[in-house]
Amino acid sequence: MSKIILRMATLVFIVASCAFIYACSSTDDAEPEKTVITLSDTQLNFEYTASQINITIQCTHTWTLTGMPDWCTVEPVENVIGEGGNVKVKVAVKVTTNPNAESRSGVLNVNSGVVSQSITLSQAGDNTPKGKTAKDIMKQIKMGWNNGNSLESESGETAWGNPKTTKQLIQLVKSQGFNAIRIPVRWYEHATNDANFTIEKSWMDRVQEVVDYCIEQDMYVILNTHHEAWLDRNPFDNGAELRNQKLHNLWTQVATRFKNYDSHLLFAGTNEVLEEGKWDANAATAENKRCHRAFQETFVKAVRAVGGNNAQRILIVQSYLTNPTLAMNDLASYISSIEGPNYLMAEVHFYDPSDFALTDDKKFWGTPYRNNGISSWGQEDHVKDVFGKLNKAFIEKGYMMIIGECGATRHSSTNTQMIASRNYYLTYVLSMAKENGLVPFLWDNGGLQNGGECFGLFDRQKLEVFDKEAINAIQKGAETNYPF
Numbered sequence: 001m002s003k004i005i006l007r008m009a010t011l012v013f014i015v016a017s018c019a020f021i022y023a024c025s026s027t028d029d030a031e032p033e034k035t036v037i038t039l040s041d042t043q044l045n046f047e048y049t050a051s052q053i054n055i056t057i058q059c060t061h062t063w064t065l066t067g068m069p070d071w072c073t074v075e076p077v078e079n080v081i082g083e084g085g086n087v088k089v090k091v092a093v094k095v096t097t098n099p100n101a102e103s104r105s106g107v108l109n110v111n112s113g114v115v116s117q118s119i120t121l122s123q124a125g126d127n128t129p130k131g132k133t134a135k136d137i138m139k140q141i142k143m144g145w146n147n148g149n150s151l152e153s154e155s156g157e158t159a160w161g162n163p164k165t166t167k168q169l170i171q172l173v174k175s176q177g178f179n180a181i182r183i184p185v186r187w188y189e190h191a192t193n194d195a196n197f198t199i200e201k202s203w204m205d206r207v208q209e210v211v212d213y214c215i216e217q218d219m220y221v222i223l224n225t226h227h228e229a230w231l232d233r234n235p236f237d238n239g240a241e242l243r244n245q246k247l248h249n250l251w252t253q254v255a256t257r258f259k260n261y262d263s264h265l266l267f268a269g270t271n272e273v274l275e276e277g278k279w280d281a282n283a284a285t286a287e288n289k290r291c292h293r294a295f296q297e298t299f300v301k302a303v304r305a306v307g308g309n310n311a312q313r314i315l316i317v318q319s320y321l322t323n324p325t326l327a328m329n330d331l332a333s334y335i336s337s338i339e340g341p342n343y344l345m346a347e348v349h350f351y352d353p354s355d356f357a358l359t360d361d362k363k364f365w366g367t368p369y370r371n372n373g374i375s376s377w378g379q380e381d382h383v384k385d386v387f388g389k390l391n392k393a394f395i396e397k398g399y400m401m402i403i404g405e406c407g408a409t410r411h412s413s414t415n416t417q418m419i420a421s422r423n424y425y426l427t428y429v430l431s432m433a434k435e436n437g438l439v440p441f442l443w444d445n446g447g448l449q450n451g452g453e454c455f456g457l458f459d460r461q462k463l464e465v466f467d468k469e470a471i472n473a474i475q476k477g478a479e480t481n482y483p484f
Contacts, residue, residue, distance in 0.1 A: 035061040035114040044093055046123040052094040055119070058087070061112045069106035071096045072121060093121070101125045127340055131312040132263040134345045134400040135484055141220055143430065143478040144180035144441030145173050146405060148455070151207060152184035152226035162446040168463050170213040176457075176465065177475050181214045182404060182441045183207075184226035184271065187250055197246040199253050208257060215264050222316065222404070222441075223258075224268035225250065232273045235291040235320070244298045251302040259308030268316035268347060268404070269299025281323045289330055292320045300338055312343050316402065322349040324386050327401075332393040341398035348390065349405040350429070353378025356408065357425070359452040363411040364421045366428065372417060383429060387436040395437035395483070403433055405443040410454045410467065423473035430477025437483050442474060 040056040054077055057063070065074060077090040098104055108119040153160040173181065190203035207223070214221045225231065231243055251269065258265055273292045275283070296317040303310050317338065319327035327348045335346060353375040355361040364372040367380060394401045408425050411418055433440045447454040448466055459466040 035059070035112045037063065037110055037112060037115055037117045039110065039117050039119065042118065043120050044122070046095050046121070048098045048124045048126040048128075050095065050097045052092045054090055054092050056088050056090050057110060058089070059110070059112055061114070063110055063112045065108055065110055067107050067109045069104075069121070071098070071104070071123075072106060072108075074108070093119075095121070095123055098123050098126055101127055127342065131309070132314075133342045134314050135341075135398075137220060137263060137266070137314055138345070138400045138402075138437075138439050139482060139484065141180045141439050143178055143474060144182055144220075144222075144402070144439065145178040145457070146182045146184065146441055146443045146445075147210070148184060148443055148445040150184070150446075151210065152186040154186065154227065155189070157206070160446075162460050165210050165213070165460075166463075167213045167216070169458065169460055170217055170219070172458060172463055172465070174217045174219060176471050177478065178219075178442075180220040180222070180439075180441065182222040182224065182268075183210060183214075184224055186227045187225055188228050188230055191250070195242060195245045195249070197249040197253075199250070204253070204257055211258070211261075211265065215261070218264075220264050220266065222266045222268050222402075223254070224271055224316075226271045228271075231295065232270055233276045235273050235275060235288040235295075237287055237291065240291055240294065244294055247295060247298050248302040251299050252306060255303040255306040255308075255310045255313075259306055259310055262309060263312070263314065266314040266316060267299075267303055268318070270295050270318055271404075272322050272349070273318070274321050279321065281321060281325050284320050284323075284326060284330075289320050289326075293334060297338055300344070314343050314345060315339075316345050316347045316404075318347045318404075322347060322404065324348045324350065324390055328389055328393045332397075335394075335399060336397075341400070345400040345402065346394050347402050347404045350386075350403050350433075351406065351408075352382060352386070357406075358409060360409065360412050363413070363418050365408070365425045366421060368424065369417065369421045372421070380428060383432050387432050387438055390438060391436040391483075400439070401437070402439045402441060404441050406430075406433070406440055407443045407455050409452055410447075410450050410456075410470070412450045414450055419469060423469055426470060426473040427477040430474055431480040434478065434480040434482055439482075440478070 036059065038058040044053050046053065068074060073094045075092045075094065077092050102125045104123050106121040108121065110117045110119065147165055149160040150162050150165050151157055157164055185207055187199060190200045192198040211221055211223060231247060234243060273295060275288055300315050300317065303313065303315055317335065319331040327346060331346060338344060351357040353362065355375050356365045362373065362375045364374050366374065390401060406429060408422050411422065430440050442457065443455050444457045445453065445455045446460055448456040448459060457467050457471055465471060
């Protein structure tokens with residue numbers, strides 16, 4: 001650092017290691033009766049790039065400037081003599097580029113030995129995108145597909161009736177226009193039942209194999225946790241510390257395994273967290289929402305801490321219940337405190353109206369089919385309203401959003417009108433989602449029957465398209481352009 005000694009109007013520079021010293025005195029060296037320090041600024045805010053801010057320091061006596069951090073230097077610019085030897089000195093406070101995403105701060109102390117003043121330094125972190133941002137990637141996704149009832153099945157990959165996922169299946173899905181796949185995974189059945197949550201290597205290898213099938217097809221992949229009963233059905237304070245520790249260790253292992261994968265791979269930390277059986281958004285308590293928020297924060301911190309490409313990997317946080325209303329009213333209020341929008345995005349699910357989309361209670365949907373008997377809610381105006389509000393709460397504020405699950409079951413006693421009504425729903429929902437900047441992922445559980453929760457689009461045994469009319473309707477809706 002520099003030591004500066006001034007006698008009247010002369011500046012002399014002497015190299016020193018301890019401080020920046022400025023002396024001012026009259027010609028007879030008489031010390032002023034009263035020492036006063038006047039600063040033009042006491043708070044200096046810098047952008048992340050190398051820059052400088054000039055300030056003026058005025059004092060009636062010798063003063064020192066100490067406390068400079070190693071990323072800051074101070075150099076004199078000019079001095080102006082005032083009355084009675086009271087000299088103003090203009091100095092340049094310079095900072096180097098901050099290479100980190102986190103901001104940094106320091107304090108410069110101006111001390112005359114009798115009085116002192118502080119100058120606070122604050123420099124922003126470098127949050128400029130280093131890789132593809134969430135918006136960059138979402139622009140590329142035309143429509144997504146869920147590999148449901150497979151790797152998240154209880155007691156093994158094939159336990160819920162679907163065959164093992166193959167490269168040929170992924171190729172088939174890609175051939176129908178889907179260029180992104182969400183892979184639900186149940187981890188706890190393949191991990192130790194303790195705080196370490198050590199995942200079996202064989203299971204991690206299998207998950208990686210399926211991810212690679214998708215990456216080889218140049219598809220985007222979302223890898224999540226799914227049906228983790230110890231986690232997603234326990235949004236409670238009691239036991240929260242242990243659950244967050246296990247969640248942290250789970251994602252640390254996954255992020256470590258995939259740390260060198262590029263931006264084609266995205267992570268989603270949880271799935272449909274709720275208190276068992278309470279699917280009504282109004283039933284969510286403050287405790288439920290608080291614990292759910294902690295899960296999202298734990299997930300993001302764990303992945304980012306691993307490093308590698310995880311520093312810029314797109315991470316997805318959900319609203320409680322993956323409910324759109326709770327996304328607007330809860331998640332939107334704190335998502336920015338988790339991380340900025342470059343590499344973080346949000347997720348909801350959409351099966352409205354549930355008596356049509358999920359169950360077989362209502363077999364028709366939409367204004368053209370109202371005479372056939374449609375639900376009293378969840379029609380076109382509802383879809384438009386919900387998606388429009390999600391756009392304002394997230395997209396307009398820079399945060400991208402996926403509809404991680406959506407679709408409509410294949411209803412029983414199908415006839416021409418019933419099929420047409422379902423196709424109308426699929427086209428309308430996808431089109432309205434994309435119009436509002438929401439990226440849709442169709443739920444497919446492999447169910448090829450008719451009735452409630454029969455979402456199969458592909459016959460995974462025969463490796464062929466099963467529901468071509470539905471896929472055509474989905475493709476039609478997906479032709480709508482995003483607003484970004």
